[in-house]
Amino acid sequence: MKTNIVRIGNSKGIRLPKSVLEQCRLKDxxxxxxxxxxxxxxxxxxxxxxxxxxxxxxxxxxxxxxxxEDTALTTEWDRSEWRW
Numbered sequence: 663m664k665t666n667i668v669r670i671g672n673s674k675g676i677r678l679p680k681s682v683l684e685q686c687r688l689k690d691x692x693x694x695x696x697x698x699x700x701x702x703x704x705x706x707x708x709x710x711x712x713x714x715x716x717x718x719x720x721x722x723x724x725x726x727x728x729x730x731e732d733t734a735l736t737t738e739w740d741r742s743e744w745r746w
Contacts (some may be wrong), residue, residue: 663682667674691706695705720726 663679665676667676682688686703687705689705690705692703693706695702703711717726
């Protein structure tokens, strides 16, 4: 597909047809990389999108233990002054 570069304010851009946007699953934000003279546009990763799979894998490998010691109510102040 061939398209023209168009002026957008002080910048320039390209128009992407709806079918291309849908095929590439491009929505509101994208990541742009340049490799040599090639421009690569891909969907932006959603932060924490793979956390559920990572935590599931940790649980399967029994690697999902709490790292901090249980410090709740371990000091005299905690036992006498803290109200839940």
